[in-house]
Amino acid sequence: MKIQDTLSKNQKQLDTSGKIRIYVCGVTVYDESHIGHARTIIVFDVLRRYLESKGAWVEIIQNFTDVDDRIINRAKRENVRASAISSRYIDNYYNDFDDLNVIRATKYPKATEHIEDMQNFIKSLVNKKIAYTSKNGVYFSVAKFPEYGKLSKKKIDELLSGARVEVDEAKKDPLDFALWKFSNEDPSWESPWGRGRPGWHIECSAMSIKYLGENFEIHGGGRDLIFPHHENEIAQSESYTSQPFAKIWMHVGMITINGEKMSKSKGNIKSIRHVLESFSSNIIRLFCLSGHYSKPIDYSEDLLQENITKWRQVESCYYEMNLAKGNGPTDEIKKIIIECQNEFNSALDDDLNTHLALSAFFKFINEINQLVASETITKSISDLAIPIFEKMIYIIGLKIPKISDEEIKTINELINKRESLRAEKKFQEADRIRDQISEMGIELIDHKNRTTWMKKEKIQSERH
């Protein structure tokens, strides 16, 4: 499989026969997660699912930033400890992402639980004279890392000429960034340099190296982290280990709204919880995977709505396959199905092209639905197709709503009752049964000689 690497600007080959170590920059837990976070995490979730399907042993580490000015500010405002804020939004995070059917990472390390690791990291940089102490804290000296700017393709002097670098007398160089900030307020820890808290970037360097080693396969996150966060991580980590850091830097595009980036400062955030009120995780995942991960996606209810229609085809296809009966030849359809699957896989092999993979998946759906329409679907065919279908939806992370045997029994009884009423041309009564079944969340599908059904997902479009 190939992945585009931001650092080298080339596609890099991933060896899927062994272990693949991935570090994803997670969220700062000071508020609810939004749909932009969802996209990034879903992309890495699909990557993980796909790599695992190819037999790779994937390890994903995703941090929670639980030391941050925004957390501290919120804690002050609510008059609680910082940890109360972060644990609230960590719980919130798990609820949101479980509902989005995201497989949990191998580990979710927290910054506050790795203070010692960070301090050891900083000590080493201070010993190497790459970091220095000032009156405000310990800073990384960018001048000591000549390759600074290689990830974001920025030149140091151009950064300096930009008027927006923060003015801080205590820093030797305006580009230097904090490894440790002196502070006595909650939360803070003792350190060899004085009481304080870690800077933002150091946690990811310390924790990724701790859990994944000095040179792991993929380091990722949203595009907006390229500078300064990932740039600084490279500077720290490579200064610390004296060797290249991550092999591949993978960055996910932003979700925009009316063409503008979704961000707190613009006040155009759509929280995951908010979107989940109107659209299921299946719809949200299809939406988030509808374009190439590296490009922006514009959020709109219409686009989400469009995916409801797509999803129904998938659902209906699945239920039809499960209700198929009889035996028959499979050679021809087998060829087509395998072709779709190959197309699906090679799309994902090529830099996780989920949109192209989905189009192969929809070709598959259409092939099956054609057989359904022509009443030529058989159990022989569905026995062949269902495992492939299930494999594909697993990789995309879609879930067909489950239904109990008891429910199935009730549904079948009602269908039979309706059939006899229809035979007697008692259509009003038959329609009443259809409504009754509909209230159970089941949609009936009348074919020429038989009636099938599918479980409708709870999707109410709350259009305001």
Added chain:
RNA sequence: GGUGAGGUGGCAGAGCGGUUGAUGCGUGGGCCUGCAAAGCCUAUCUAAGGGGGUUCGACUCCCUCUCUCACCUCCA
């Protein structure tokens, strides 16, 4: 100002130096149905931001102009 990513049908959005604009949505018509819904079939929409160049041939490569977005401050 610097850096990066882009501008493809009504919408979303891939691929490819050369047969028919992938795939989905939408729209028109049809099949099916007691009616719906779902599904299927079929049709529809003169595509490639503008201008140059390379080439036998460019949407695909190069140059230039232009527009959009992102990053350069915290940000997934």
